[in-house]
Amino acid sequence: MDAKVIVVTSGKGGVGKTTTTANIGAALAKLGEKVVVIDVDVGLRNLDVVMGLESRVVFDLIDVLEGKCRMSQALIRDKRVENLHLLPASQTRDKDALDPEVFKEVVRGLIETEGFDRVLIDSPAGIESGFRTAAAPATGALVVVNPEVSSVRDADRIIGLLEAQQINEIRLVINRLRPKMVASGNMLSEADILDILGVKPIGVVPEDEGIIVSTNIGEPAVLGKTRAGEAFMATARRLKGEDVPYPKFDVEGGFMAALRRLFGGA
Amino acid sequence: MFSWLKRGRTKETLKDRLELVLAYDRAQIPPGKVEALRNDLLEVVRKYFPTGQSSIEIEQRGDMVVLLANIPIDENAQGRSKP
Numbered sequence: 159m160d161a162k163v164i165v166v167t168s169g170k171g172g173v174g175k176t177t178t179t180a181n182i183g184a185a186l187a188k189l190g191e192k193v194v195v196i197d198v199d200v201g202l203r204n205l206d207v208v209m210g211l212e213s214r215v216v217f218d219l220i221d222v223l224e225g226k227c228r229m230s231q232a233l234i235r236d237k238r239v240e241n242l243h244l245l246p247a248s249q250t251r252d253k254d255a256l257d258p259e260v261f262k263e264v265v266r267g268l269i270e271t272e273g274f275d276r277v278l279i280d281s282p283a284g285i286e287s288g289f290r291t292a293a294a295p296a297t298g299a300l301v302v303v304n305p306e307v308s309s310v311r312d313a314d315r316i317i318g319l320l321e322a323q324q325i326n327e328i329r330l331v332i333n334r335l336r337p338k339m340v341a342s343g344n345m346l347s348e349a350d351i352l353d354i355l356g357v358k359p360i361g362v363v364p365e366d367e368g369i370i371v372s373t374n375i376g377e378p379a380v381l382g383k384t385r386a387g388e389a390f391m392a393t394a395r396r397l398k399g400e401d402v403p404y405p406k407f408d409v410e411g412g413f414m415a416a417l418r419r420l421f422g423g424a
Numbered sequence: 425m426f427s428w429l430k431r432g433r434t435k436e437t438l439k440d441r442l443e444l445v446l447a448y449d450r451a452q453i454p455p456g457k458v459e460a461l462r463n464d465l466l467e468v469v470r471k472y473f474p475t476g477q478s479s480i481e482i483e484q485r486g487d488m489v490v491l492l493a494n495i496p497i498d499e500n501a502q503g504r505s506k507p
Contacts, residue, residue: 212445216456234456250452374434376441 159360159397161298161327163265163277167320168302169312171283174333177369177379178302179280180209181387182331184378185394187242191275194233194243194268198292199282200256203247210376211236211244220248220255222264229264229272238381243274253287258294265295285319293320298327301357304334305346314355329360331393336365337407348404361393364407447484458482462491469495 166179176197183195197205200220206212217232222245236242245268248255268274281292293299299320303313313330320328332348339345346354348362368384379387380394385407392402448455462480469478478495 207441207445210441212441212455213459214456216454216460218454249449371434374438 159298159327159329159399161296162269162275163279163296164298164300165279165281165293165296165320165325166300166302167281167289167293167316168283168309169285169289169316170304170309173302173304173309174331174363175283175302176204176208176280177373178300178331178333178363178390179205179278180378181380181390182300182394182397183278184209184236184239184242185380185391186276186278186397187236187239188380188391189394189398190241191398192241192243192273193276193278194245194272194274195278195280196245196265197247197280198256198261198288199280200247200288201249201252202282203249205280206234206244206246207376208373209236209244209378211246212376215246218246218248219264220251223256223260229267233272238377253282253291256291258291261291262295285315289316289319290323293323293325296325298329299325300329300331300360302331302333303351303355305332305336305340305351310346310351310354317355317357328357329397330355330357331361331363332359333363334365335362335407360396361389362404363389363393443484444482444489447487447489450487451489453489458489458491465491465493469493473497 166175166182168175179195183193187193195205196219197203206215211234214234217227219232221227222229222232232245234244234246236244265277268277279292279296282288301313301316303309317328330351332351335348336345340347348359352359363386366384366386368382369379369386372379372382372384372387380391395402445455459482462482466478466480473495476496476498480491480493483490483492
């Protein structure tokens with residue numbers, strides 16, 4: 159993607175926006191970009207805990223806007239990945255504290271003054287002011303969608319709103335796909351979702367318990383070894399323009415399946 | 425980095441993190457501020473007792489976040505930076 163400023167959004171809550179922001183951000187930094195991930199969910203911040211950086215928050219985005227600190231004081235450098243930074247949201251204020259035009263200026267400063275290669279903005283759920291503010295500085299968008307009815311419907315709504323804001327580089331991250339259910343015809347496939355939404359996927363991330371474990375300890379999955387982590391890493395590579403093939407997910411996992419394969423069974 | 429692989433039970437880590445972060449949320453204090461205070465306090469303690477095994481831990485007790493200092497005062501320690 160050419161866009162330096164990318165909003166991660168979905169409409170529906172709970173589909174994995176924050177996890178996607180943390181992992182794509184960490185992956186891009188691992189691939190050599192200077193990255194800042196911004197939490198715009200003022201009053202309900204969570205990117206800090208998902209990334210395991212909560213104990214280091216002193217100042218936040220709103221403090222910067224109100225001149226209570228310098229940008230460099232609010233930016234938290236992730237010690238595990240070079241060039242990865244977090245700009246946390248305020249936990250004690252509400253959405254009105256952040257004006258879209260002011261936020262645009264902040265993001266411009268991050269690129270022009272602080273020298274970031276990529277800005278990832280974690281949008282709040284919904285289509286109201288929080289989302290609009292998050293999307294204001296963006297020229298690209300990652301729409302996170304789960305293969306289920308309400309998420310796909312909300313994604314369509316969000317895509318329409320993004321296009322209306324002249325955000326033209328829109329890609330889908332299909333999250334929590336269950337390969338077994340897709341194989342048995344009981345879950346939408348990535349091809350189905352492309353058909354329905356008419357937007358190109360850039361990543362397909364399988365449902366993976368490893369994500370719960372990595373979130374428990376506050377370490378983005380791309381820093382460890384999980385199937386979902388590998389899928390996020392591949393997504394980041396595609397985002398940078400690499401042609402990474404989509405892996406065939408092992409539908410039949412487990413010991414018995416391995417035995418069956420070994421003896422030439424189905 | 426992967427100590428949890430051996431230990432398992434990452435939910436214990438999560439529970440500790442959540443209890444602490446909720447205590448900060450309820451008190452409306454940025455966690456990093458207390459962390460910075462802890463580090464500054466440790467620096468001062470070490471100035472007086474450079475070889476001592478001092479520690480200051482952040483703990484959550486009920487609705488409060490407390491700093492627990494353990495400063496063994498040992499005049500036989502070599503460092504004599506105190507006037």
